[in-house]
């Protein structure tokens with residue numbers, strides 16, 4: 121039984137002519153302990169998928185089974201509780217609260233769980249040590265470098281020992297040294313049994329994952345297991361098309377490869393044609409569903 125199981129999950133935004141199909145009947149099983157990288161062009165639904173798995177969002181259609189339990193229709197407060205207990209988020213631009221020092225920032229999630237102050241700070245200090253920021257705990261966020269902020273953010277994501285870690289382009293804003301630190305942290309979490317889902321445009325980073333899921337136009341078009349330490353073959357192909365110079369090259373490579381996959385349906389093809397426009401035209405299927 122997989123830890124995470126999405127069953128024909130769709131997510132529509134807006135309605136009528138302005139409906140966007142952000143996820144189009146996506147099914148995905150993730151076993152406990154997997155490190156899954158997610159790649160795909162801009163707008164292909166990666167963030168929506170992460171938000172769905174991370175219980176920040178709920179499917180318009182379909183079901184989400186987390187640890188054998190359907191969570192697709194939970195009420196917002198039940199979802200928030202589950203999220204707090206099970207999931208840690210690492211975003212591209214992570215905001216620490218500017219008026220709290222690093223230690224208090226990291227301890228914050230524990231407050232919502234009703235843990236006593238002394239224990240909160242002890243636990244936060246331990247996690248900061250783990251991310252190599254023990255000597256920065258009393259600093260204010262503005263005194264930290266970008267890489268240190270990201271590490272503090274990871275510490276905050278880990279402080280309540282989440283089983284699932286969701287990282288949406290965690291190294292997007294970082295120089296290569298800080299990226300490496302962040303990746304080594306994620307890698308260590310993986311080794312200690314956490315389940316990790318990470319969006320990235322950088323083919324090189326698929327080395328840390330044991331599986332890569334490729335998205336295009338709201339669908340998973342390719343799903344590939346690869347040994348740890350190896351770049352996923354398809355990501356490698358993308359890299360060869362656009363040898364890495366910038367983030368844009370990475371994106372262009374992935375986009376070019378994804379274009380070569382057959383589309384699921386005729387309507388998907390139509391959507392792809394209009395994808396250049398800011399808002400995609402609705403598919404007939406989507407309209408009918410939105411009305412239900």
Ligand SMILES: Nc1ncnc2c1ncn2[C@@H]1O[C@H](COP(=O)(O)OP(=O)(O)O)[C@@H](O)[C@H]1O
Pocket residue numbers: 133134140141142160161162163164165166167168169
């Ligand atoms: N809150 C929203 N309201 C309307 N459309 C949205 C919203 N969030 C995402 N979308 C649309 O859903 C599609 C997928 O977006 P997203 O999941 O952010 O893609 P990615 O992370 O791959 O760039 C895009 O077409 C985007 O414009």
Ligand SMILES: [Mg+2]
Pocket residue numbers: 166167168288
């Ligand atoms: Mg995104």
